[in-house]
Amino acid sequence: xxxxxxxxxxxxxxxxxxxxxxxxxxxxxxxxxxxxxxxxxxxxxxxxxxxxxxxxxxxxxxxxxxxxxxxxxxxxxxxxxxxxxxxxxxxxxxxxxxxxxxxxxxxxxxxxxxxxxxxxxxxxxxxxxxxxxxxxxxxxxxxxxxxxxxxxxxxxxxxxxxxxxxxxxxxxxxxxxxxxxxxxxxxxxxxxxxxxxxxxxxxxxxxxxxxxxxxxxxxxxxxxxxxxxxxxxxxxxxxxxxxxxxxxxxxxxxxxxxxxxxxxxxxxxxxxxxxxxxxxxxxxxxxxxxxxxxxxxxxxxxxxxxxxxxxxxxxxxxxxxxxxxxxxxxxxxxxxxxx
Amino acid sequence: xxxxxxxxxxxxxxxxxxxxxxxxxxxxxxxxxxxxxxxxxxxxxxxxxxxxxxxxxxxxxxxxxxxxxxxxxxxxxxxxxxxxxxxxxxxxxxxxxxxxxxxxxxxxxxxxxxxxxxxxxxxxxxxxxxxxxx
Numbered sequence: 001x002x003x004x005x006x007x008x009x010x011x012x013x014x015x016x017x018x019x020x021x022x023x024x025x026x027x028x029x030x031x032x033x034x035x036x037x038x039x040x041x042x043x044x045x046x047x048x049x050x051x052x053x054x055x056x057x058x059x060x061x062x063x064x065x066x067x068x069x070x071x072x073x074x075x076x077x078x079x080x081x082x083x084x085x086x087x088x089x090x091x092x093x094x095x096x097x098x099x100x101x102x103x104x105x106x107x108x109x110x111x112x113x114x115x116x117x118x119x120x121x122x123x124x125x126x127x128x129x130x131x132x133x134x135x136x137x138x139x140x141x142x143x144x145x146x147x148x149x150x151x152x153x154x155x156x157x158x159x160x161x162x163x164x165x166x167x168x169x170x171x172x173x174x175x176x177x178x179x180x181x182x183x184x185x186x187x188x189x190x191x192x193x194x195x196x197x198x199x200x201x202x203x204x205x206x207x208x209x210x211x212x213x214x215x216x217x218x219x220x221x222x223x224x225x226x227x228x229x230x231x232x233x234x235x236x237x238x239x240x241x242x243x244x245x246x247x248x249x250x251x252x253x254x255x256x257x258x259x260x261x262x263x264x265x266x267x268x269x270x271x272x273x274x275x276x277x278x279x280x281x282x283x284x285x286x287x288x289x290x291x292x293x294x295x296x297x298x299x300x301x302x303x304x305x306x307x308x309x310x311x312x313x314x315x316x317x318x319x320x321x322x323x324x325x326x327x328x329x330x331x332x333x334x335x336x337x338x339x
Numbered sequence: 340x341x342x343x344x345x346x347x348x349x350x351x352x353x354x355x356x357x358x359x360x361x362x363x364x365x366x367x368x369x370x371x372x373x374x375x376x377x378x379x380x381x382x383x384x385x386x387x388x389x390x391x392x393x394x395x396x397x398x399x400x401x402x403x404x405x406x407x408x409x410x411x412x413x414x415x416x417x418x419x420x421x422x423x424x425x426x427x428x429x430x431x432x433x434x435x436x437x438x439x440x441x442x443x444x445x446x447x448x449x450x451x452x453x454x455x456x457x458x459x460x461x462x463x464x465x466x467x468x469x470x471x472x473x
Contacts, residue, residue, distance in 0.1 A: 065455035085459045148458050166463055184458035205460050213463075241472045254471075279473065287471040294473030 047142055047196045048154045054125040056097040057146045058082045058104070058118070058188060060090035070145035070189040071095065071118065072127050072198065074224070078102075078120035081201055081220055083188035084109045087116045095120050107227050112172045112235060112325055114203040115188070115220050117227055127190055130197025132176070132216035135159050141178055143202055143212075145189025155180050160211060164288055166204075173295035176200050176214040183209055222296055236297025236320030238305075239263020242276060242287045249275045250308040254287045262321075269316040271309065278306035299323065 034042070051072075058071045058080070067090055071082030080095060087093050088109045095104045095118065102120045109116040135141075136159065143155045157180020164174050178191065182205050191200040191214050200214035226234045239260030244253040254276040259265040276284045279293035280303045297303055299322040304315050378386075 065457060067457045067459055069459035083459050085461060149456075169463065182460060184460045187458075187460035202460070204463050206462075209460070212460075238473050243471060290471060290473045297473070 043194060044142060044154070044156060047192060047194065048144060050196055051127050051190070051192060052144055052152050052154075053098060054127045055144045055146070055152050055190060056080060056082075056095040056120075057152075058086045059094050059096065059101075060087045061092040062090040068146070068149075068185050069187045070185065070202075072144075072188075072190040073097075073124040074129060074198070075126050076124055078104075078122045078124045079126075079224075080104065080118040080120060081188065081190070081198075081224075082116050082118055083201070083203060084111055084114050084116045085187055087118065093118065097124070108223055108233050110223055110233055112323070113219055113223055114172075114215055115201055115223060117223055127192070127198045128196065129217055129221065130193055130195065130199045132199045132218045135162075135176055135193075135199055135216070137161060140194055141180060141199065142192045142194070143178075143180055143182060143186065143189045144192070145182070145186030145202065147183035148185045150185075155182060155186075157181070157211070163213065164291060166206075166213065170291060171213075172291070173219045174216070174292050175203070176216055177206070177211060178214055179211045181210055182212045219295060226298065233326050234299040234301075235323035235326045236294070236299045236301070236303070237263055237323040238268075238270070238294070238297070238318050238320050239265045240270060240276075240290075242290055244287045245275070248285075249311075250277060250313065252277050252285050252308070254284050254290060256307075262324075264321070265318065268318040270305070270307070270318065273309070275308040276305065277308060277313070278304075280304065299326075 054073045056071045056073065058069045060067045067086050069083045069086035071080045071086075073080055087106050088111065093104045093106055094101050096102075102122055104118040104120040107117040107119050139159045141157055141159060143157070144152055145155075146152055157178045159176060160179045161177045162174050163177050164171060166175075176191075176199075180191075182189070182202055184205075186202055187204075189202045190198045191202060193199050198217050200216050201220055202212050203215045204213040206212055223233065226232065239262060240256055241258035241260075242254045243257045245255040247253075249255075252275050256270060256272050256274045256276065258272060259270060276290065278284055279290060280296065282289070282293035282296070284290055284293055297320045299320050302317050302319045304317055307314050307316060
């Protein structure tokens with residue numbers, strides 16, 4: 001009786017109200033909080049929607065017919081990165097975006113890197129440039145391109161590794177390999193990280209397109225900087241052959257074996273037998289490391305080469321020549337672009 | 340006098356004389372049958388001419404208006420025929436010279452093959468880097 005009296009109707013009402021006040025926010029927080037899958041989906045869709053308008057279809061004509069590829073704006077003045085294969089030795093270049101087609105000038109078409117730089121006279125949306133050095137394996141990436149004759153579409157993938165060669169052929173610089181499906185027509189498509197920044201450009205498919213090779217955006221920016229500063233490409237060349245020595249010396253096995261007289265490397269102080277420790281600011285530990293380090297040399301711009309000679313560390317300043325494989329200036333190249 | 344009286348009586352009697360009911364029933368049907376048979380047995384040319392003339396049957400129009408309308412119609416017809424003739428002669432000239440766009444349009448319309456489309460994405464990166472040199 002006493003208990004029943006103590007737990008009378010007002011007391012029961014108070015308990016019920018307190019319990020519901022405690023339970024409601026908990027239930028509400030559970031209901032409002034999206035799952036991880038929903039978060040990822042929303043984020044990817046947001047990146048795609050934000051950047052798809054800055055992706056263009058690039059078209060050019062050659063004697064064989066029409067070439068179609070993808071590209072993207074990298075600044076608001078209509079500067080475009082695309083695949084060199086779309087515009088190399090072709091004419092009548094046009095870009096289509098936002099439903100309109102515009103003529104574009106070829107500022108540079110570089111076979112060495114595999115990309116081209118175009119200029120369209122328009123105010124354009126653009127994709128921000130990211131840092132392609134922060135691309136660890138298993139990083140998710142998103143490509144936006146124009147597969148064949150379809151509208152712009154997105155491919156989601158993951159960085160699978162960094163390659164210096166493919167089927168025995170060395171690249172001009174280390175390429176990113178991504179497990180990401182790509183189709184014909186997506187050459188030149190931007191590859192974005194999940195911050196919506198461009199970290200690379202699709203330059204080749206692997207096998208049937210289940211994965212692809214990506215030129216790091218840092219390597220593409222070398223082309224853009226050359227055009228901005230000089231109006232032409234200025235790939236540097238020192239004229240040095242290296243091989244791996246049997247034993248490492250001072251942390252490197254990269255040994256100079258030959259000097260090309262056309263580049264006058266000998267005249268600048270280098271000798272066969274020198275062990276290369278660094279080219280510019282890029283350290284060298286093996287002969288393969290010189291590929292990446294030398295890609296960023298600029299002709300006519302002095303660079304320090306750290307070497308070990310007879311057990312002694314030396315720094316030799318060389319002025320690279322124009323790389324023999326640098327393409328001739330593009331016919332339509334005009335004033336330097338803004339970096 | 341007697342004759343006049345008898346005639347008058349006769350006329351009074353005739354006034355109230357009426358045909359039988361059957362006569363009135365068959366009269367309308369017989370009339371329509373005759374009308375149809377007349378139409379059917381008329382020559383087609385005559386029917387057409389009647390329709391044509393009824394189509395152009397207009398209220399009386401002053402002769403001056405009729406004449407000016409006819410002149411305007413003739414002028415328009417001559418102009419249209421002349422314009423069409425010019426177009427034909429241009430096309431002929433272009434085909435003879437072989438350079439004008441009419442010619443190219445004609446050739447393209449005659450089924451030149453559309454240019455081949457190449458979607459760019461090579462199977463291996465473009466690279467000319469020789470191994471281990473800089």
